[in-house]
């Protein structure tokens with residue numbers, strides 16, 4: 001690498017360190033689970049993973065991945081339409097569509113790719129996309145890409161503000177297609193999209209709705225079918241995108257679920273499908289087993305809900321003020337970024353891994369540690385973590 005480029009990058013990295021925003025990687029030497037082995041630290045309770053149902057280390061899900069690699073091999077070896085599509089992809093896509101309540105679905109190597117593949121493919125210069133202000137980075141970048149590739153129009157509405165959304169829908173009244181794009185669960189706040197209200201506005205203004213349910217799939221709804229189930233609109237959302245890499249326990253992977261026509265159109269035209277390899281078969285195998293597991297074990301979803309309620313109540317009892325909500329994402333707002341990083345470091349010293357987030361990931365002055373609860377946590381895990389919160393919170397003068 002050119003020395004001047006390395007020098008510039010090193011200076012910027014040093015500045016990240018000075019600003020307290022440098023991300024240090026913690027290496028794990030065991031499967032993702034409620035407790036992990038962290039290199040140099042030993043056993044640590046993880047309170048910041050997306051392993052909401054604790055499926056990452058479930059033997060039958062791991063075995064399904066092994067069986068798929070044995071049957072289909074290590075590589076997909078090219079793009080699906082060029083060298084062949086594996087039957088396990090078809091089986092997975094059918095299971096995912098049934099699970100999230102749509103006619104069809106199409107898998108991608110990540111939900112990031114699914115989101116990027118959606119807007120730029122289905123929208124053109126006559127169309128418009130309207131996005132919630134707190135949507136995930138993958139939606140924001142998907143829309144940026146669509147604006148530049150397909151020249152669609154775009155606007156942002158204030159977070160969960162239905163009158164602002166309606167104003168934007170009116171603004172684009174002349175568009176051929178109006179697409180409203182929202183997260184199902186907003187990952188930094190842990191709050192839930194007002195899907196029933198969004199759908200009502202969509203019907204009124206002849207728009208369609210896409211929900212990225214990455215933090216809702218397997219998490220919300222009595223049977224884990226996501227934000228649409230939780231908000232009483234299962235089967236009514238036009239497009240659901242989601243990840244296989246969070247509650248569904250997978251290494252990676254994402255999908256777009258919708259009508260057969262849209263999924264076929266994406267198969268024909270979406271660039272991540274046409275120019276990038278398919279999901280590895282081992283990942284498809286594990287994901288398929290995970291979907292079946294959730295369908296057979298709704299009590300796991302209930303356990304997640306119970307754990308999240310318990311942890312939230314106990315944090316309140318200790319004197320912390322977590323953001324209100326009904327999801328297993330429980331942010332504790334601390335103000336300055338340095339405070340969030342300090343608390344995160346001190347919790348790690350007590351054996352609890354919770355990540356601190358500051359500006360620009362969250363608004364300035366709203367830095368936080370974000371707790372994520374799993375069905376895999378036992379009450380002992382949660383109580384030990386709460387004890388660490390009490391100790392660190394007292395030292396920092398927070399409680």
Ligand SMILES: Cc1ncc(COP(=O)(O)O)c(C=O)c1O
Nearest residue numbers: 110111112136138214243253254
């Ligand atoms: C709302 C949302 N969408 C998409 C993604 C990306 O998912 P993947 O890891 O499958 O690309 C994430 C991951 O953090 C997310 O939170």
